[in-house]
Amino acid sequence: MTPPVLRLAKPCISGGAVALALITAAACSSAPGRRVAPAVAVHKAPDFVERASKDFELGRQSALSGDFGCAQFYFDRALSVVRPVGAPPVTDPEIATFSAELWEGILRYEALSAPPEEAAGTEHIAPGLEKIELPVEATSEAISEAASAVASDTANASYDIPIVVNEGVLKILATFQHDLHDVIGRGLARSGRYVPMIHRVFEEEGIPKDLAQVAMIESSFIPRAHSPKTAHGIWQFMPKTGRQYGLTSNAVIDERSDPEKATRAAAKHLSYLHELFHDWYLALAAYNAGEGRVLRAMEKTGLTDFWQLAASGILKPQTVNYVPAVIAATLIAKNPAHYGFDVEYEKALEYETVTLDRPVRLTRLAAEESVPLEDLQRLNPELRTDVTPRSGEGYVLKVPVGTREAVQTAFADAPTARPPTFQRHVARRGETLASIARKFRTTVADLSAANQSLPKSGRLRKGQVVVIPQPEVVTVAQKKKSAGHTAGAAAARATKAARVARVQTASRRYRVRGGDTLFRIARKNGTTVERLMAANSLSSSTEIHSGDTLRIPGRGR
Numbered sequence: 001m002t003p004p005v006l007r008l009a010k011p012c013i014s015g016g017a018v019a020l021a022l023i024t025a026a027a028c029s030s031a032p033g034r035r036v037a038p039a040v041a042v043h044k045a046p047d048f049v050e051r052a053s054k055d056f057e058l059g060r061q062s063a064l065s066g067d068f069g070c071a072q073f074y075f076d077r078a079l080s081v082v083r084p085v086g087a088p089p090v091t092d093p094e095i096a097t098f099s100a101e102l103w104e105g106i107l108r109y110e111a112l113s114a115p116p117e118e119a120a121g122t123e124h125i126a127p128g129l130e131k132i133e134l135p136v137e138a139t140s141e142a143i144s145e146a147a148s149a150v151a152s153d154t155a156n157a158s159y160d161i162p163i164v165v166n167e168g169v170l171k172i173l174a175t176f177q178h179d180l181h182d183v184i185g186r187g188l189a190r191s192g193r194y195v196p197m198i199h200r201v202f203e204e205e206g207i208p209k210d211l212a213q214v215a216m217i218e219s220s221f222i223p224r225a226h227s228p229k230t231a232h233g234i235w236q237f238m239p240k241t242g243r244q245y246g247l248t249s250n251a252v253i254d255e256r257s258d259p260e261k262a263t264r265a266a267a268k269h270l271s272y273l274h275e276l277f278h279d280w281y282l283a284l285a286a287y288n289a290g291e292g293r294v295l296r297a298m299e300k301t302g303l304t305d306f307w308q309l310a311a312s313g314i315l316k317p318q319t320v321n322y323v324p325a326v327i328a329a330t331l332i333a334k335n336p337a338h339y340g341f342d343v344e345y346e347k348a349l350e351y352e353t354v355t356l357d358r359p360v361r362l363t364r365l366a367a368e369e370s371v372p373l374e375d376l377q378r379l380n381p382e383l384r385t386d387v388t389p390r391s392g393e394g395y396v397l398k399v400p401v402g403t404r405e406a407v408q409t410a411f412a413d414a415p416t417a418r419p420p421t422f423q424r425h426v427a428r429r430g431e432t433l434a435s436i437a438r439k440f441r442t443t444v445a446d447l448s449a450a451n452q453s454l455p456k457s458g459r460l461r462k463g464q465v466v467v468i469p470q471p472e473v474v475t476v477a478q479k480k481k482s483a484g485h486t487a488g489a490a491a492a493r494a495t496k497a498a499r500v501a502r503v504q505t506a507s508r509r510y511r512v513r514g515g516d517t518l519f520r521i522a523r524k525n526g527t528t529v530e531r532l533m534a535a536n537s538l539s540s541s542t543e544i545h546s547g548d549t550l551r552i553p554g555r556g557r
Helices: 015-030 045-065 068-082 093-113 140-151 167-177 181-205 209-219 239-244 259-277 280-289 291-301 306-312 317-334 373-379 404-413 433-439 444-450 476-485 487-501 518-524 529-535
Strands: 352-356 395-399 421-426 465-470 507-511 549-553
Touching (some): 045 068, 068 093, 181 209, 181 259, 181 317, 209 259, 239 259, 259 280, 259 291, 280 306, 306 317, 352 404, 395 404, 433 444, 433 465, 444 465, 518 529, 529 549
Antiparallel strands (some): 352 395, 507 549
């Protein structure tokens, strides 16, 4: 791989360049990021190379010092020297090559601005889920066994990523075969559900299919895997990186949990990293640690080979072991029985879709036999509540194959649900989710679902923000409106309207409280359940919730 410096003109800082740096530094601090057009439209090649190289070197030094505003200023100026505004396209092959290398170098040093914590795989999944912790010490006997397994693997499998088998890879392979055998085995079983889709998406995006095993190391193929540092999903995207690749993450929906959407984002991110490093091992290291950390390590050591960087001691052990882990997982995935894994793969992910033009509860779409609620939840892991989100283009819900018509019918009958609302609470010293749940009259389960980065048990840190889901408030008017989505609802409304007309018009409003039932409300307000239902167009199956507004009929007949 080409080092992240220019080949045609090696940058150097002479006495004149130092003076230039002092002059241009003032301009940079006063107008960071401003694109400067050169005074001369076209330069001869030697002057062209020298000027662009000097600006590139100044930008490189600024990036390494953390001043990315100045770095952008110098990089922009270097590019404007290469391609002046209004200049004809470059035809000289030497200049075109220099221009491409300049752009490549700038791309790498601009990547240094990525915060280290924004790596996709900063940490692995939280306790309670399938956790792959590396490294684990392997005995010499286990390593020897792993070496023999590799040597005797006669499957003749083809690979589309480089496969290097060295001591580091054998150590991880031995760990997978012994200490983490059950975890890897369960991950392999789950992979059957997602790998066909991953291979399809990776092929469409033009990256190696064998990179599917990154998901094994990141999450053991668990869609809702969550790390203590808020990395989430099969590909363990951090919120900011996920948003960069189009994944929405909020209190209602987290598209990092959607296997296909997240896979598409992972493919684009891996492709970007490969474009940055031109080496899949360095790209994988950057996926784990962040491109900034890897670039700084390369800059500090002058090394451009992953294995040399790993041996230098400059990378964290987690990153040093990450690439061998992906290689070991790939070897096993190609021939699991040979490496001691008896795998019964889950059925490949299949589904149909239904577009919902209004929010509804999943429980209203589910039917115990034809459309189990569990299947809807499993197919739509991005949903963080029971209510589907509101979307201008409609929310695309995944449903089991063969159930589209049943779900569409259920959707037509289902009342519109009001999207959940949330309140924020700043944790105080000594508070836990349980104590906060009691305070806000909710459950630990609901709090945990809305705050997946927080521990279910144990004290919270002072200052941590806890999202409190609020009970759904659905007015009678909303229930009436939502009932109008079926042809039969019109006749039902006419019948109910006739009953309401017989009720004395004098009435008042009542707000449902926790623990209320129609019987309690009727008894408390001197009426009957039947009249209460008639006054509010309620059926016997209608549920009332805390916060609902009901009309209390007068004492007429």
